[in-house]
Amino acid sequence: MPKNSKAVKRELDDDVTESVRDLLSNEDACDDSFKKSSLIVDSPEGEGKDCDVEEGGSDGEEEERPAWNSKLQYILAQVGFSVGLGNVWRFPYLCQKNGGGAYLVPYLILLILIGIPLFFLELAVGQRIRRGSIGVWNYISPRLGGIGFASCVVCFFVALYYNVIISWSLFYFSQSFQQPLPWHECPLVKNKTSTYVVPECEKSSATTYYWYREALDISDNISEGGGLNWKMTLSLLAAWSMVCLAMIKGIQSSGKVMYFSSLFPYVVLICFLTRALLLKGSIDGIRHMFTPKLEIMLEPKVWREAATQVFFALGLGFGGVIAFSSYNKRDNNCHFDAVLVSFINFFTSVLATLVVFAVLGFKANIMNSKCVALNANKIASLLGNGIEPSLIPLHINLTQVSQVTAEDYHQMLEIIKGVKEDEFPKLGLESCSIEDELNQAVQGTGLAFIAFTEAMTHFPASPFWSVMFFLMLINLGLGSMFGTIEGILTPLIDTFKVRKEFLTVGCCVLAFSIGLLFVQRSGNYFVTMFDDYSATLPLLIVVVLENVAIAWVYGIDKFFEDLRDMLGFTPYRFYYYMWKYITPILLLVLLCSSFIQLAKTPPSYSAWIQEEAMERTLDFPPWGIAVCISLVVMAIMPVPVVFCLRYFNIIDENTSGLSTVSYKKGRVIKESPRPEDDDDASLIHGKTPSEAPSPMPSKSIYRKQTGSGGTEADTAPNGRYGIGYLMADMPDMPESDL
Numbered sequence: 177m178p179k180n181s182k183a184v185k186r187e188l189d190d191d192v193t194e195s196v197r198d199l200l201s202n203e204d205a206c207d208d209s210f211k212k213s214s215l216i217v218d219s220p221e222g223e224g225k226d227c228d229v230e231e232g233g234s235d236g237e238e239e240e241r242p243a244w245n246s247k248l249q250y251i252l253a254q255v256g257f258s259v260g261l262g263n264v265w266r267f268p269y270l271c272q273k274n275g276g277g278a279y280l281v282p283y284l285i286l287l288i289l290i291g292i293p294l295f296f297l298e299l300a301v302g303q304r305i306r307r308g309s310i311g312v313w314n315y316i317s318p319r320l321g322g323i324g325f326a327s328c329v330v331c332f333f334v335a336l337y338y339n340v341i342i343s344w345s346l347f348y349f350s351q352s353f354q355q356p357l358p359w360h361e362c363p364l365v366k367n368k369t370s371t372y373v374v375p376e377c378e379k380s381s382a383t384t385y386y387w388y389r390e391a392l393d394i395s396d397n398i399s400e401g402g403g404l405n406w407k408m409t410l411s412l413l414a415a416w417s418m419v420c421l422a423m424i425k426g427i428q429s430s431g432k433v434m435y436f437s438s439l440f441p442y443v444v445l446i447c448f449l450t451r452a453l454l455l456k457g458s459i460d461g462i463r464h465m466f467t468p469k470l471e472i473m474l475e476p477k478v479w480r481e482a483a484t485q486v487f488f489a490l491g492l493g494f495g496g497v498i499a500f501s502s503y504n505k506r507d508n509n510c511h512f513d514a515v516l517v518s519f520i521n522f523f524t525s526v527l528a529t530l531v532v533f534a535v536l537g538f539k540a541n542i543m544n545s546k547c548v549a550l551n552a553n554k555i556a557s558l559l560g561n562g563i564e565p566s567l568i569p570l571h572i573n574l575t576q577v578s579q580v581t582a583e584d585y586h587q588m589l590e591i592i593k594g595v596k597e598d599e600f601p602k603l604g605l606e607s608c609s610i611e612d613e614l615n616q617a618v619q620g621t622g623l624a625f626i627a628f629t630e631a632m633t634h635f636p637a638s639p640f641w642s643v644m645f646f647l648m649l650i651n652l653g654l655g656s657m658f659g660t661i662e663g664i665l666t667p668l669i670d671t672f673k674v675r676k677e678f679l680t681v682g683c684c685v686l687a688f689s690i691g692l693l694f695v696q697r698s699g700n701y702f703v704t705m706f707d708d709y710s711a712t713l714p715l716l717i718v719v720v721l722e723n724v725a726i727a728w729v730y731g732i733d734k735f736f737e738d739l740r741d742m743l744g745f746t747p748y749r750f751y752y753y754m755w756k757y758i759t760p761i762l763l764l765v766l767l768c769s770s771f772i773q774l775a776k777t778p779p780s781y782s783a784w785i786q787e788e789a790m791e792r793t794l795d796f797p798p799w800g801i802a803v804c805i806s807l808v809v810m811a812i813m814p815v816p817v818v819f820c821l822r823y824f825n826i827i828d829e830n831t832s833g834l835s836t837v838s839y840k841k842g843r844v845i846k847e848s849p850r851p852e853d854d855d856d857a858s859l860i861h862g863k864t865p866s867e868a869p870s871p872m873p874s875k876s877i878y879r880k881q882t883g884s885g886g887t888e889a890d891t892a893p894n895g896r897y898g899i900g901y902l903m904a905d906m907p908d909m910p911e912s913d914l
Contacts, residue, residue: 242426243503249431253500254517256438256655258491259524261341261624264652267525268532269619270485271465274478278468280526282482287522290762291486293754294719296514296747297726298492300735302501303510304742308667309495312502313722317729322818323721324667326714327495329811331663333710334494336687337703338660339419340694341621342653343411345646347391348625350411352642359386360633379789383630388784391625395697397783398705399797402697409695413688418654420684423661426676427503430658437651437658444648445527451641452534457544457610461537464614465529480773483766484712489521493715493722496659499666511747532623533614539631540613544582547608552580554605555588562603567591582608621700624649704781705796709804713774714811716767721815723763727756779804 244250271279305312310324351358362377362385377385388394395402422433452458472478491497501510556574559565568574569591572584585608593600618627628645635641665679694702726735732755740746779796796804821827 242428243505244427245431247508249434250500250504251513251517252434252438253427253431253658254497254513255520256434257496257500257659258489258517258521258656259438259441259652260489260491260656261649261652262485262489263521263525264528264532264649265620265623267485267489268465268529269623270481271529272533272614274475274481275469275472276464277466278470278473279478279482281473282479283486284522286479286483286486286762287518289754290483290759290766291490291492292514292518293751293759294492294723295490295497295518296511296751297722297755298497299501299510299514300739300742301726302498303504303506303508304738306502306506308502308665308670309498309663310667311670312498313725316725319819319822320721320725320729320815321822322815323718323725324495325814325818326718326812327493328664328667329814330711330714330718331494331496331660332687333706333807333811335657335660335664336691337694337706337710338653338657339415339687340408340412340691340699340703342650342657343408343415343695344391344621344625345649345653346414347407347411348629349643349646349650352639352646355639357629357633357638357642358390359383359629360638376786376789381626381630383626383633385789387621387625387629389786392700393697394700394784396785397794398698398701398781398800400698404692404696405699408699409692412691412695416684416688416691419657419661420680422654422658423665423684424677424680426665427500427662430662434655434658437655440651441648441655442524442527444644445524445531447644448531448641449527449534451635452531452538455534455538455635457537457539457541458534459537460610461533461535461540461614462530464537464611465533476769480766480769483762484770487716487719487766488711489525490518491656491659493718494660495663495667499662500659502666506742507744509743511743532628535628535631536614537610539627539634540610542634543613544608544610547606548580548582548585549577551605551608552577552585552588554603555592558603562599563592563596567595582610701781701783705779705800705804706807709774709779710807710811712770713767713808716763716770717812717815720760720763720767723755723760727760732756 244253271277301312301316305315307315308324309327310321313323314321359382362373362382364371365374374385376389392408393402393405422430487493501513504510552574555563555568556577559568559574568588569584572580572588574580589605589607592603592605596603629642632638632641632645661680661683664683665676668674668679669676693699726732732752735755736746736752779801780793781796782791783794784790785792818827
């Protein structure tokens with residue numbers, strides 16, 4: 177080749193660039209879809225360099241898009257988000273309630289059919305498009321752009337009450353540095369003449385009294401506000417301050433916190449399991465948990481609850497998964513991540529269940545010993561007065577009740593029951609069975625703040641274990657909160673170009689202000705309301721729409737081409753059929769069954785009645801029902817609103833309406849809306865040599881023309897949804913990979 181050929185080639189390249197500038201400067205009046213444009217061209221001289229040619233160059237500031245410092249940090253963030261409080265206090269309850277070890281079978285099947293495919297789908301779209309949930313679904317289909325806004329609303333509702341649970345854990349954590357623990361025994365009331373136990377505590381238990389009266393100071397029903405509980409208000413302020421400080425720099429700050437918040441719970445769970453296995457009765461609890469009840473496994477309700485648990489355990493639909501994956505490199509193997517995180521989540525649930533049942537087995541053994549002693553005393557008092565002494569076996573000495581074992585008591589009980597069959601109910605003797613104790617299924621706050629705290633009071637060095645347990649709950653909660661808040665912030669920043677620091681502080685201040693609703697005396701009832709109604713149905717609808725948008729609107733074949741282009745290999749055909757047929761059908765069945773379940777069960781809550789010292793199920797008042805319905809409607813409303821606005825062309829489907837953010841290799845290009853000039857040749861598509869070698873020696877330029885009737889005819893080899901060709905600076909488009 178002649179020496180001056182490079183110079184000739186460079187001149188030709190310059191001519192192309194200048195001609196494009198001329199085209200962009202002479203915009204046509206009939207096409208307003210390109211009010212903003214960015215020209216990206218391949219530079220043959222600077223390998224890997226991108227040249228941004230923008231009119232009014234001063235408008236185009238560049239910022240670095242955050243990225244994960246390492247793959248480990250990203251995996252820990254996803255694990256921290258998906259592994260939350262539900263793994264510790266919801267999964268063990270469902271396992272106990274739905275057939276013990278047999279429950280793991282439907283859970284695993286549904287994890288493979290629903291969990292992993294949908295988790296992989298969210299990871300893939302976030303990584304491919306590199307936007308938050310709003311930008312992702314706006315790109316997939318502008319008419320379904322409301323999915324992203326709905327995810328943000330649900331995230332906000334969940335964040336409001338989820339941080340209240342963290343504040344409860346903070347309060348118990350702060351009270352755990354005492355010996356004995358403050359919930360160890362019932363408080364005494366002294367007056368001038370006598371000392372007596374608080375009646376409310378005497379009728380229930382020390383841990384139950386401490387939870388409802390000392391911690392929450394709960395009212396008798398949701399209509400009695402009762403004013404703010406200052407202890408919980410300060411705890412909530414501390415919780416939101418922690419979240420704000422961890423999130424203020426985005427993943428640069430929260431990513432570092434993840435090393436501790438994601439790993440520490442595993443250390444605590446392993447320590448608890450080791451300690452619990454050394455305690456008497458722990459094996460009884462584990463045996464009870466793993467004893468399969470196969471007949472229960474065939475009930476439809478078990479499969480519905482397993483599907484719901486799979487769904488919420490992985491954090492599907494919140495937008496946090498998409499937000500975290502949007503900071504990944506485009507060639508990251510997100511399929512491996514999806515499978516890894518899903519199974520880490522499953523094994524964490526099993527580990528937490530082992531710990532819970534080992535501790536509850538220990539507690540059941542203690543409660544059973546107390547029951548045996550109490551009823552043996554009752555038998556001793558009835559000797560000669562309803563029970564003949566000859567009925568007591570000779571080897572049992574009732575004068576020393578503390579030496580009567582559970583086996584001795586059951587032997588006496590069987591003899592008395594056989595002889596005094598008609599009179600036995602009047603004697604008031606209890607069966608005192610460990611199985612009965614373990615069958616008293618508890619979940620949620622009842623497990624963490626009542627059953628578990630009571631068990632820990634019997635541990636040697638109980639304050640240490642209490643500190644560890646509540647610190648674990650705080651870390652589990654924070655890991656999920658980071659993902660939830662990221663599901664709010666990332667899409668809003670991507671769409672509206674707000675500074676991360678200001679938006680983070682504003683969001684936390686607003687959430688704390690609204691969260692004061694949950695720290696009044698009736699606040700626990702509002703937590704129940706939000707937990708039951710603000711997320712379940714809206715999230716199911718969101719995920720159904722996500723699946724349909726990818727498989728049927730965007731096109732499953734096109735999405736598979738995207739995945740092959742991104743990952744370097746074609747995913748298993750299994751996912752093709754899951755996304756297109758199986759998963760949408762299963763989700764619709766789950767959605768319908770959840771809707772029927774809610775319709776059949778009138779909105780109600782469990783209230784603590786102070787005089788009776790017990791829980792009662794009460795119906796929500798009319799205004800409470802209105803709030804429940806409003807939560808569901810507000811969460812899902814963005815979907816039909818955005819659809820109608822797009823469908824009736826109130827908002828142009830090709831514009832974002834505000835401002836556009838385009839990502840290119842870690843950079844964000846911010847542009848202001850330009851005057852409505854018209855454009856004839858509107859877009860420059862760039863394609864890297866790594867994607868496909870261009871037949872042209874340098875740049876490839878394609879014109880997008882306006883056809884008859886206002887429709888756009890794309891003359892480029894790959895148009896808006898093409899693989900490899902990425903629009904330079906259009907709204908709702910992924911980054912350029914130049």
